[in-house]
Amino acid sequence: MNELPLDSASALATTAVPTTTAQAKVSEVLAMISSFSSEYHTIDYIYVLEDSALVGVVSLHELYNEQAHTLIATIMTKQVAYVHSNSDQENVTRLALAQNIKAVPVLNNNNEFVGVVTADDILRILHDEQTEDILKFAGINFNSSDTLSEYTVKQHYVSRIPWLILGLAGGILAAWVVEQFSGTIAKEVALAAFIPAIVYIADAVGSQTQMVFVRSLTTGKQKPFLHILGREVVIATAVGFTLSSAIGLLSYAWLQTLAVPMILTLAVLATVYFSVIVAIILPWAFHKAGYDPAVATGPMATVIRDVSSLCIYFLIALAIL
Secondary structure, three states: OOOOOOOEHHHHOEOOOOEEOOOOEHHHHHHHHHHHHHHOOOOOEEEEEEOOEEEEEEEHHHHHOOOOOOEHHHHOEOOOOOEEOOOEHHHHHHHHHHHOOOOEEEEOOOOEEEEEEOHHHHHHHHHHHHHHHHHHHOOOOOOOOOOHHHOOHHHHHHHHHHHHHHHHHHHHHHHHHHHHOHHHHHHOOHHHHOHHHHHHHHHHHHHHHHHHHHHHHHHOOOOOHHHHHHHHHHHHHHHHHHHHHHHHHHHHHHHOOOHHHHHHHHHHHHHHHHHHHHHHHHHHHHHHOOOOHHHHHOHHHHHHHHHHHHHHHHHHHHHHO
16 A cells, blocks of 8 residues: 655644544533543544544534533534545645634545644645745745755755756747847837837736736635636736836837837737736646646746747737838
């Protein structure tokens, strides 16, 4: 039998929690908790078992509000939120947040009670996963079970260099795109001056959208995909018209010509739309394929946005000029 990974729910679960039966009385359960409280890792909830199967749960707060002779069966919650033993630790935190519970029970493939992931572990997982996602946004491969400050120089190098090489490759590809449109730039040299602005807008808009979307994915509080995409397209419309109008007016005031401002206006609007769509679809595709969506928000997304925004910019310029 293969051992479950260290970041699985089973590996994180503890059995040092109070359990009882449905036929026990409130007074009996309270006495048990009082006698063995030092042995428990958490006493927020008491788990009701029947032949190792989890049949209900009752909180300590509820016990103190009931009569001593009351049977657990009459007050326990039968619909218990849980995760399976092979679930990833991120699923544990998603369930805890979604159900607003302090501890998450874990069941094996036979639906037998394995243990509980406590609030302390849930907070640690949230911290580790958030740190891991932030570092992935920056293109640093980091295992949440490790401590970043304890990485050696070699480990830091290995964790950073793959995405930097990808970024370098993307930069070379972007340079190749610019070179392919050198004739267009020769017709209107001012186009070259606005390349940084076009690339920046693509990256800024895409990063904002991705950050919001990925956080909703990792916390499990996202709405249906089409709803999110529709909302972001509406936001992109407002943002796109604001930025394109601003750059169009400013460039016209500077250059006193119509061609370049028209190109910039259309390019910025198209770039904003494209960046938003990529920022939603790329992490969503990674998430559906079972990969961490944060991977799709780092240098990979930056390369796609940079190259695509340049292509959009110069294709519009080529069409107008």
